[in-house]
Amino acid sequence: MNSSDFLRFLKARSSVRSYSGEPLDPEEIDYILACASTAPSAGNREAWDVVVVTDEDIRIDLALAALEQEHIREAPAVFVVCANYIRSMSHYGERGILYALQDAAIACTYMMLAAHARGLHSCWTGAFNENAVRELLQLPEHVRPVALLAAGRGTPPLRPVGRMPVEEHTHREIW
Template identity: 85%
Template sequence: MNSSDFLRFLKTRSSVREYSGEPLDPEDIDYILAAARTAPSAGNREAWDVVIVTYEDAREELALAAFEQVHIREAPAVFAVCANYVRSMSHYGERGILYAVQDATIACTYMMLAAHARGLHSCWTGAFNEDSVRETLGLPQHVRPVALLAVGRGTPPLEPMERMPVDEHTHRETW
């Protein structure tokens, strides 16, 4: 893949909130997880974990925890990506909390791009009640849910979303 193909690939990915409900193939889930496993992490601690949620009742509970965002219920799979503080704090102390969140977000990004590479659609959801997600998934205290990644076959938007010009984000040398 050349750099033009890569940029085109990125530009064709979009958040999708309408899904057919068709189950994911186990190979798709394995591919997404294999891609996440290649994500860089602080000190190679891999301070992330994921709970794959396919049962309808659990997706319904997650949708409620996500302030009734329907796409969480409608997607055939939700990857609940979590920061595992113990893995990074054992090496980095308090700073490891930040590193675990960073590791989880990078892994989730790789999962989202892997889904796109498989012709699937996804939607990263960060708005949710952490305690409700924690309870639904039985998460231990040293694990923090960071994102709910809905994945499935869906209906992408007809028009790409407007993006800010890159120079509105860019500072050189200093702010």
């Protein structure tokens, strides 16, 4: 893949909030997880974990915890990407909290792009009741849910989402 193909690939991805409900094959889930495991991480600590949720009852509860966002219920799989503070704090102390959050965000991004590469759709969801998700999935104290990544076969938006010009995000040398 050349750089033009890569940019086209990135521009073709969009957040999808409408899913067919057709289950993902175990190989598709494993592919997404394998891609996440290649993500860079601070000090190679890989301070992230994923809870893969395919059970409909749990997805219903996750949707409620996600402020009743229906795509969480509709998607056949939800990857709950978590920061695992212990892995990074054991090496970096308090700064490890930030690194674990960054590691989880990068891993989730890789998962989103992996789904796209397989012709699947996804939606990163950050709006959710953290304590409700923690309780529902029985997360340990040192693990923080960072994102709910809904994935499946969906209906992409009819038009591409507009983006700000890159110049509006870019500062050179100083702000």
